[in-house]
Amino acid sequence: MSLTAADPFPRRFRAYLRERFPLGSHLSMVVIYFLANQLLAQRLTQPDAPLHLGSFTALGMLFLLCIFFHLRVFDEHKDAALDRRHYPRRLLSRGIITFPELRRAAAAAILLELTAGLLAGPAALLAVVVSIAFSCILLREFFVPEWLRSHFILYAAAHMLIMPLLTATIFSFTTARPFWEAPWLFWAYALADFFAFANWEVSRKIRMPADELPGVDTYSRHLGIPRSLRVLHALRLLNTLLAWLVGWRLQLGLFYTLAVLLLALAASFGIFHFQRHPTAKRAARLEHFGGAYLIFFYLILAAALWLQPKG
Numbered sequence: 001m002s003l004t005a006a007d008p009f010p011r012r013f014r015a016y017l018r019e020r021f022p023l024g025s026h027l028s029m030v031v032i033y034f035l036a037n038q039l040l041a042q043r044l045t046q047p048d049a050p051l052h053l054g055s056f057t058a059l060g061m062l063f064l065l066c067i068f069f070h071l072r073v074f075d076e077h078k079d080a081a082l083d084r085r086h087y088p089r090r091l092l093s094r095g096i097i098t099f100p101e102l103r104r105a106a107a108a109a110i111l112l113e114l115t116a117g118l119l120a121g122p123a124a125l126l127a128v129v130v131s132i133a134f135s136c137i138l139l140r141e142f143f144v145p146e147w148l149r150s151h152f153i154l155y156a157a158a159h160m161l162i163m164p165l166l167t168a169t170i171f172s173f174t175t176a177r178p179f180w181e182a183p184w185l186f187w188a189y190a191l192a193d194f195f196a197f198a199n200w201e202v203s204r205k206i207r208m209p210a211d212e213l214p215g216v217d218t219y220s221r222h223l224g225i226p227r228s229l230r231v232l233h234a235l236r237l238l239n240t241l242l243a244w245l246v247g248w249r250l251q252l253g254l255f256y257t258l259a260v261l262l263l264a265l266a267a268s269f270g271i272f273h274f275q276r277h278p279t280a281k282r283a284a285r286l287e288h289f290g291g292a293y294l295i296f297f298y299l300i301l302a303a304a305l306w307l308q309p310k311g
Helices: 009-020 023-045 055-078 080-086 099-120 122-139 145-149 152-160 162-175 184-203 219-223 225-249 253-276 280-307
Strands: none
Touching: 009 099, 023 055, 023 162, 023 184, 023 280, 055 080, 055 099, 055 122, 055 162, 099 122, 122 162, 145 152, 152 162, 152 184, 152 219, 162 184, 184 225, 184 280, 219 225, 225 253, 225 280, 253 280
């Protein structure tokens, strides 16, 4: 049965989530992303203490899920004009779900983020406030929207800066310490996070020439397909080197090193496959390879830390 704007809000909101914010995939990313960085923070700050989960784990995951949702709502507002033109069948474009309703949902998410930070302690709350403030700056596009949008690569990189900040927030949830006290090796992994997410972001915005839409920015439009693929390879290399550095410094052993290397090779297979035979279908698969890489990237670190022998 098709939806109409007269249907109850919970039904329409569930449909919106399925279309634009699938809870299953987002929740799986939040869980493994938080766990990997949580265990890393514990190992770096309390090397002799056993790794453990706690109420801070659930609170931090709640924060991440909510901030990813409110960032999605912010993006809907920023891209409203383009989306109405190019994606008229989306629920928001058809008025099945409305902007005021999404604003109220985002406000509720931000309230949950602040509550999670408050319950986790002063350091976590401060990190949450900084993250929310930065997301508001992103919404305003650094107060130079026209100039920033005219420089697409800078625009994309600036928006990705929230990822190291979210990683730092995990440190505060985990350790109850201000994020600026995080050891340098934690920041090195936060940078690896940045490159991993950037790789996924570039992957999802590569199109065949026939599939480019007027006014829609993609990396393939601005850089061309060959250069965009070289960027993907460079980001994967930087990400892998930083992940290896963390593993080497923490003495995570051969399992971790080989797993990171094999994962990078497997993810790069999709890029090489597209390079040899570029098609629209294979271009779409680049995003899937990038997303799967993220899940396994964090899973490998979490498993290596959890299984690392003590002493």
